[in-house]
Amino acid sequence: MPFMRRLVPLGACLAILLAALPARAQEKVVNVFNWNDYIDPYMVQRFTRETGIRVRYDVFDSLETLEGRLSAGRTGYDIVVPTNEPTFSRLARAGAFRPIDRALVPNLANLDPDLQRQVATSDPGNRFGVLYLWGTIGLGVNAERVRALAPDAPLDSLALLMDPQHARRIARCGITMMDSAIDVIPTVLHYLGKDPNSTEPSDLREVERALLAIRPFIRNFSTGGAIEALASGQSCLAFAYSGDVLQAASRAEEANRGVEVRYVTPKEGAQLWFDLLAIPADAPNPEEAHAFINFVLQPEVMANITNHVGYPNGIPASRPLVEPEVANDPAVFPDAALRARFFTIGPVPQAAERARSRMWARFKAGR
Numbered sequence: 146m147p148f149m150r151r152l153v154p155l156g157a158c159l160a161i162l163l164a165a166l167p168a169r170a171q172e173k174v175v176n177v178f179n180w181n182d183y184i185d186p187y188m189v190q191r192f193t194r195e196t197g198i199r200v201r202y203d204v205f206d207s208l209e210t211l212e213g214r215l216s217a218g219r220t221g222y223d224i225v226v227p228t229n230e231p232t233f234s235r236l237a238r239a240g241a242f243r244p245i246d247r248a249l250v251p252n253l254a255n256l257d258p259d260l261q262r263q264v265a266t267s268d269p270g271n272r273f274g275v276l277y278l279w280g281t282i283g284l285g286v287n288a289e290r291v292r293a294l295a296p297d298a299p300l301d302s303l304a305l306l307m308d309p310q311h312a313r314r315i316a317r318c319g320i321t322m323m324d325s326a327i328d329v330i331p332t333v334l335h336y337l338g339k340d341p342n343s344t345e346p347s348d349l350r351e352v353e354r355a356l357l358a359i360r361p362f363i364r365n366f367s368t369g370g371a372i373e374a375l376a377s378g379q380s381c382l383a384f385a386y387s388g389d390v391l392q393a394a395s396r397a398e399e400a401n402r403g404v405e406v407r408y409v410t411p412k413e414g415a416q417l418w419f420d421l422l423a424i425p426a427d428a429p430n431p432e433e434a435h436a437f438i439n440f441v442l443q444p445e446v447m448a449n450i451t452n453h454v455g456y457p458n459g460i461p462a463s464r465p466l467v468e469p470e471v472a473n474d475p476a477v478f479p480d481a482a483l484r485a486r487f488f489t490i491g492p493v494p495q496a497a498e499r500a501r502s503r504m505w506a507r508f509k510a511g512r
Contacts, residue, residue, distance in 0.1 A: 172197060172199075173196075173197060173198040173199065173430070173433050174198065174199045174200075174201060174430060174433065175198050175199075175200055175201070175223045175224060175430055175433040175434055175436070175437050176201045176203075176221055176222045176223045176224070176428075176429070176430065177200055177201065177202045177203070177222070177223065177224045177225075177437070178203050178204075178205060178211070178214070178220070178222040178224065178225045178226070179202065179203075179204055179205075179224070179225075179226045180204065180205065180206065180226060180369070180420070181204040181205070181206050181369040182204075182369060182372060182389070182392060182454060183204075183226070183278070183420075183454055183456075184450055184453070184454065185449045185450045185452070185453035185454070187449070188441075188446050188449055188450060189202065191446075192437060192440050195440070196436055196440065198433050198436060198437070200437075203222075204369075206324075206367075206368045206369035206370070207324060207325050207368050208227065208228055208232045208325060208327045208328070209325065209326075209327065211225060211226075211227055211232065212227070212232050212235070212236065215227075215236055215241050215425060216236075216239075216241075218427065219427060220425060220427075221429060222425055222428065223424060223425070223428040223429065223430045223431065223433060223434035223437075224422055224423070224424060224428075224434050224437055224438070225422075225423055225424075225425060226277060226420050226421065226422060226423070227274075227420070227421060227423060228327075228418050228419065228420050228421075229264055229267040229268070229274070229418060229419040229420075229421060230267050230418070230489065230490045230491055230492060231327060231490065231491070231492040231493065231498075232327065233267055233268065233273075233274055233421050233423065234267040234268065234491075234492050235492055236423075237267075237268060237272075237273045237274070237423075240426060241425060241426055242273040242274070242423045242424060242425060242426055243273070243424045243425065243426050243428060243431060244272050244273055245271075245272065245273065245274075245275060245424070245435070245438070246431075246435055249432070249435035249436070249439065250275070250435055250438050250439045250442065251439065252439045252440075252442035252443060253275065253442065255442050255443070255444060255460045255461075255462060256275075256276055256442070256459050256460060257276075257459045257460070257461050260276055260279070260419070260459045261276065261459070263419070263489075264276055264419050264421065266489075266491075267419075267491075268421065273421075273423055273424075274421030274422065274423045275421060275422040275423070275438050275442070276419055276420075276421060276422075276458075276459035277420045277421060277422045277441070277458070277459070278388070278419075278420050278450070278451070278454070278456040278457065278458050278459075279417070279418060279419045279420065279456065279457055279458075279459065280386055280387040280388050280417075280418065280456045280457065281386075281387045281410060281415035281416060281417055281418070281479075281487060282323070282328055282332055282384070282385070282386055282387070282415055282416045282418070283384075283385070283387060283390070283408060283409055283410045283411055283415045284303070284305060284306065284382065284383070284384060284385070284390075284408070284409040284411060285321075285371060285375045285380075285382070285383040285384075285385045285389070285390035285393055285394075285406055285407075285408060285409075286300060286305070286381070286382055286406070286407055286408075286409050287318070287375065287378070287380075287381035287382070287404060287405060287406055288300055288405070288407065289405060290318045290378075290381040291305070291315055291318070291381050291382060293318075294314045294315055294317055294318060295311050295314040295315055298311040298314070298315065299311075300409060301409060301411070301412045302411055302412050302413065303332070303336050303411040303413050305382065305409075306320065306359065306382060306384055307333070307336055307355060307359060309358045309359055309362070312359040312362040312363075313361075313362055315362070315381065315382050316361075316362035316363075316364070318380070318381035318382075319364045319365075319374065319379050319380035319381055319382070320359075320362055320363050320364055320380060320381075320382045320383070321363075321364060321365055321366075321367055321370070321371045321374045321375070321380040321382070321383035321384070321385070322363045322365075322366050322367075322383075322384050323366075323367075323368050323371065323383075323384045323385055323386075324366040324367055324368050324509075325368055326501050326502055326504075326505035328416070329356075329384065329505075330349075330352055330501050330504075330505070331416055331490045332384075332415075332416050333352045333355055333356065334348060334352055335413065335414055335416070335488055336355075336411075336413050337351055337352065337355060339351070339352075341416070341488060341490050342490055342491050342493055344493050344494060344496075344497035344500075346500070349500060349501065349504055352504070353504050353507065353508060356508045357507075357508060357511070360508060360511045361511070364379075364380065365380075366509060368385075368386075368389075369389065371383040371384075371385040371389055371390070371393065372385075372389050372390075372392050372393045372396065373393075373396075374393075375390065375393035375394075375397070375404075375406045376392075376393040376394075376396035376397040376400065376404065376406065377397075377400075377404070378397075378402070378404045387408050387410075387415075387455075387456070387476060387477075388454050388455040388456035388477075390406060390407070390408040390476075391408055391455030391456075391474070391476060391477065392454060392455050393406045394406040394407060394408070395455070407476075408476040410476070410479070410483055410486065412486070413486075414486045414487065414488050415486065415487055415488075416487070416488060416489070416490060417484075417487040417488065417489050418489075419459075422437075422438050422441065424438075442460065444460050444462040444463040444466060445463070445466055447460045447463040448460075448463040448464075448466035448467045451463065451467050451471060451477070452467060452468050452471055455471065455477055456477070457477055457478050464478075
């Protein structure tokens with residue numbers, strides 16, 4: 146796949162690119178806090194070259210980390226990238242974001258109106274967030290290694306992970322679990338036939354029993370780290386974000402060491418999410434933040450980001466500019482039949498969130 150050759154570690158690449166910027170770029174700054182491996186670093190360089198605004202770029206690998214930083218206040222960030230539910234909607238209600246000044250972001254007109262309406266369930270009127278990328282949560286699978294250990298295991302089902310009989314056999318080649326209660330618990334609820342937004346204590350107990358049953362077979366907990374674990378062959382199964390698995394597949398192909406990875410949308414359904422560009426209420430450089438958002442919303446820029454990270458975006462005009470191998474991959478741009486199996490989540494009360502967090506801690510500890 147052509148885009149895989151550009152998949153280099155983001156931090157190293159950004160450091161090289163930004164160090165080479167001319168002195169004039171030091172006049173203005175925008176401070177960005179984004180998911181790891183979630184932008185084309187060459188587009189960051191282009192933004193600075195075109196605007197003279199230097200980018201300070203930090204990364205996080207879980208919604209818990211992002212929410213904790215924002216809740217503490219005075220982060221110094223101008224752009225953050227929370228997922229619509231439950232993190233973005235909860236922070237927006239708490240007054241954590243500055244409203245988007247639409248006059249400063251004319252490229253908002255490029256966004257897909259249908260996707261905007263979906264996002265509006267978390268951000269009424271699309272006041273505080275701008276759709277960046279979206280995707281699903283599913284399985285990253287090294288089918289050859291899984292088949293060697295569990296030839297009868299279903300490769301199209303979440304049971305591959307959640308059925309202890311399958312997980313026990315697959316454990317020998319490594320299972321990575323996403324380290325995020327926010328993302329995992331709704332999917333397990335859905336897998337068990339429950340409402341993914343359930344706050345019923347009995348439902349949470351069922352989730353805990355199901356997770357503890359597979360806990361002995363999980364090698365490690367990691368979110369962004371699933372990319373390297375899958376690509377290097379340290380794990381043959383991971384519960385992960387769709388684009389992370391696609392990045393892992395590309396890195397594995399580039400390394401040419403016999404590791405093959407693919408993304409599986411579980412037949413039971415997959416959680417659909419949207420990541421939004423937002424400006425913290427206390428952002429020190431809001432004008433530069435708006436300039437960054439407006440730049441990203443250009444079709445060519447967004448096409449390059451999608452090519453690089455393997456996630457679909459919300460700019461229809463970018464689709465013809467996306468490389469064919471990416472644009473025609475149903476794992477990146479799912480068809481209507483796949484989308485019919487997606488589900489979304491909403492916020493749950495704080496008491497329920499605390500109960501989920503305590504349960505997650507017990508699960509990770511294995512007790």
